[in-house]
Amino acid sequence: MRISTLDLTNDGVTLTAYVLDASNEMPNARTRPAVLIFPGGAYRACSDREAEPVAMSFLAEGYHAFVLRYSLNGNAAFPKPLNDAEEALELIRMRSEEWHVDPEKVAVCGFSAGGHLAAALGTMGRVRPNAMILGYPCIVASMGDILPAPIPGVDEAVDSLTPPAYIFHTYEDTLVPVGNALAMAAAMDRERRPFELHIFQNGAHGLSLSRPVTSGGMRSLSDPDAAKWFGLCVAWLRNQFGEFAADRDSVLLSETVAEYSVDIQLGVLWKNDACRKLVLGKLPMLEESPQLKDAMGVPLRTIIEFGGGLLTNEDVLDLDQQLKEIQVIS
Amino acid sequence: MRISTLDLTNDGVTLTAYVLDASNEMPNARTRPAVLIFPGGAYRACSDREAEPVAMSFLAEGYHAFVLRYSLNGNAAFPKPLNDAEEALELIRMRSEEWHVDPEKVAVCGFSAGGHLAAALGTMGRVRPNAMILGYPCIVASMGDILPAPIPGVDEAVDSLTPPAYIFHTYEDTLVPVGNALAMAAAMDRERRPFELHIFQNGAHGLSLSRPVTSGGMRSLSDPDAAKWFGLCVAWLRNQFGEFAADRDSVLLSETVAEYSVDIQLGVLWKNDACRKLVLGKLPMLEESPQLKDAMGVPLRTIIEFGGGLLTNEDVLDLDQQLKEIQVIS
Amino acid sequence: MRISTLDLTNDGVTLTAYVLDASNEMPNARTRPAVLIFPGGAYRACSDREAEPVAMSFLAEGYHAFVLRYSLNGNAAFPKPLNDAEEALELIRMRSEEWHVDPEKVAVCGFSAGGHLAAALGTMGRVRPNAMILGYPCIVASMGDILPAPIPGVDEAVDSLTPPAYIFHTYEDTLVPVGNALAMAAAMDRERRPFELHIFQNGAHGLSLSRPVTSGGMRSLSDPDAAKWFGLCVAWLRNQFGEFAADRDSVLLSETVAEYSVDIQLGVLWKNDACRKLVLGKLPMLEESPQLKDAMGVPLRTIIEFGGGLLTNEDVLDLDQQLKEIQVIS
């Protein structure tokens, strides 16, 4: 994984990119969905508890993650934070090839004030994410009364371009009333935009992942029931973006090869009749092997070695030479 | 998170450190357990599928992660790989303060040949990990027949210093027979060393996390039942190392403060009678507030702002000044 | 378990009781919470898919279950179905001693039209349940347009006596719009009555448990994500009613005994000094046994037998006789 932090246009605004490594062993994950995270903090701060730990959880699901630290306090007046969000989203899509991101599978995920910003991007952005995840979000305009600057009511802004939403909140939240989540869900329903909504009865405001590790040590921030929001969210996101493919009977790491050899996977050799015949001539027991299917993704040399010295070193060298002489057909 | 890759003593051997950020908002995670990962690959390679994705999954659980790429092929003869493992473990413990690692909570986690190396470290290492996680491991000496060099049978080496083990395997594994896991479990039982063992019926050799994202696209490497091994493993590891604390009724970010002010958490001010009296004089409604408990972890200024302009700016300045004049008692 | 079906006052209305056995081995489950189930069917039928299988799921959680088949079609005009529900609830509470029900822990659980009836009982009943579970419920009065008779809008009826609610629905439901669930949640919030709400994006109307076994074979009725509603519901219900106790270090089946003997649990004998001394005289190895704690719930005779003939039959008879001569102290 590579981590880099980029300065965006507005003062003090940064985007931290967590980009997973591509590997030839994982051809089904060469491009990946991404999640752009907006931590909360009443437009006065960006909480660490809602930044890196959330990124880690999405990375573990195989998604790239990005954390935006957006305009705050004196700079919090709209549209400044929205501009930060738009810039971050555009940047991710612009550099999607370099970062191995699928540009049509970029979700935003925001908490509290960051949830407001995520919903604003989804409803009013000049660019829109492909899905939005809203954790105990500020939604209605009146929340602006307790923030550094007025905010647009994002429920009123839901339109036909608004992406599907996953919303969670707790009934017990005393800082951002649960009515915010209900207002957003009602607005999505009004426009018949797809949504999923989970309101847990227990749990205080600012749960993040609602687990001990993100609780800051506070009992009310690690409710085990509310912690189910993340698993539910990933299941929902998979429905939006699809699952990584796992539909091949064996892994062919290198469909096209420069030349055949004993270091090539059996499955690749098997597709070429000359190679196949040659290998079976030396290793006739392969034909009957119950493990043949499993072995297709394994280089021939490994099979020979795992087989416990099926061939002498000399035979292996000889076989390797003969394979190299067969012309590659792609 | 900071990522760094260190060269170890032996040729081509590297240790990649994934170290999570410490944050004042997460005082209960200032030091964390760590997991040292040994990918598999028949002592001929270190599989990417069993490296970074596994690290990500442990990071998401709040553990630091380290990936060792150890001595292979011509260098695979024991004790070379074991020396790499010992060096890595010593390094983590030596730099534990810098990396915020709890040096008594370092687990190893190895797969296939890497599982052999993890078990070797746990049974024969001059330093020992505090727990070991063994995924479809090579255990018995006869597995050496198909590896580049002979290996010690680690079942025979289980001793009274061997740490608790979590072992998983599949009955269907045709490359490393399930008898390896059974032999290790029997050896642990013989020495009455604690262990947990999960043998799933289905799933091919080399499952890694047994999820689509780590399958390399191969159906047989993403069995949904075998994928439960990771959740079971984390539950087991929490039993060994304990959970992050979440036992406080409110987050006090800064128990000791240089001076009192409106930027100090209410809970800190509340512990000083003079501060408490002063605040209640200005904000008598706090006393009755049903949200008082939740508010203890919140800086007073935020409470005032969230309250929707409970005080004029002038009053806030005034209150701030008066708080600063109260002597800090620790 | 005993199953009985009772005829209630109104024509064709029946209450089927599934009452779990009490057992001396399970003193912590001598009384249990109960769930009263109202299947759906547009006040025209009571669906089998939402009856017995739902009862089975709550029985597996250790709760007694009751299924009400209420007034339908020509008899569906309110308050007839509500009267059925009230009668059923009163009956369960009246016979709570016989049925080993905790009368303060009776939840209702209704689906679709049955969800309307459950919410009606919770908001307008002359008796009220202690919790209500509402599955894709009809809530608003306008749903009456497609039912055999007008229905009261139960959202408008939420009052301070309304018990906590667990509500689930799907966005995709085309028969009963998701706005019904949102209206109920908003009404609960307005009255500050606790609730939990789960709206899954996918899944058709009439999911029941959303599992293959309750799907009637229909793909759209076994969505694996929506199926999580039941586990979430049980977790919520445990928060309302508490968990069965499991706080003793050993099971003492019979705290008070008529006489001491070798058939009495070790833990009971251990509390009497004379018994303890007598047993240790014959079985001194018990004092040091690492299994002593586990053995406290086991009758002494079993311990002797499990110990592999620790005593001769004669010795056992002798010990039994001597124990019987010791006076019982309670």
Next chain:
Amino acid sequence: MRISTLDLTNDGVTLTAYVLDASNEMPNARTRPAVLIFPGGAYRACSDREAEPVAMSFLAEGYHAFVLRYSLNGNAAFPKPLNDAEEALELIRMRSEEWHVDPEKVAVCGFSAGGHLAAALGTMGRVRPNAMILGYPCIVASMGDILPAPIPGVDEAVDSLTPPAYIFHTYEDTLVPVGNALAMAAAMDRERRPFELHIFQNGAHGLSLSRPVTSGGMRSLSDPDAAKWFGLCVAWLRNQFGEFAADRDSVLLSETVAEYSVDIQLGVLWKNDACRKLVLGKLPMLEESPQLKDAMGVPLRTIIEFGGGLLTNEDVLDLDQQLKEIQVIS
């Protein structure tokens, strides 16, 4: 559900049958797998904690359940208990039509001594179950030393007819050593009979479901990690027996009908061109309805009513009459 208790041949031996109702609404569950449960108790008793609650858990999964109370104490000498088990299994298969059991999908599930009996049936029975679930089982012959009579070592008896096994145990078990489970797994592996094995580190002997409700109040009998055995077991059993079908796009409750009418499901009418044309003549809006697919399983009368009076009562009567005149084609 019907519950009945049958006396078997040997003295005091009973089989309690818990048979789920068949329903026309659940055509995919007309026949079901069954689980035959053998509670534990050292061949001296049959524990209630391992009887009804286990039956309830399998019933909730849609399986019929049977509890055998087998020969004990003075009657425990083999082959008496084995004969009881054979008789129970034969009885279930003989009455499979009456009880709606799939006779090729009968699993046994035994605990402790009952686990021994289950394994004996699976390895030595004159009839064999189709799968076996062994909870902390007595396996090796030497366990007979602490039982009322010698027992055959069932590990030695594993043969090519032995059905797949699911085995669980805990390392901490002090009454029946974990070596029993390891011996059984090794024997299955030796004969290459499929198995799944879960050994949890924590949890005392006699866990049953390892949940508070089955703990008898004892802390050591409700370990939350060990409680995962049941979910793992059901997943495994589904792999053996298959899942209930849920592959139809709509539920057709009655494929063959005596006559057409407005009380017949739309999907059935739709298959007859004359019916379809007639219905569309009266209700042209159906053709365009986005809910058409969902409506296929719904009787036409309900659709009309749900549609909010799409037709007058007179029109409905008229349509009904015309439908009845169309000849049924099957």
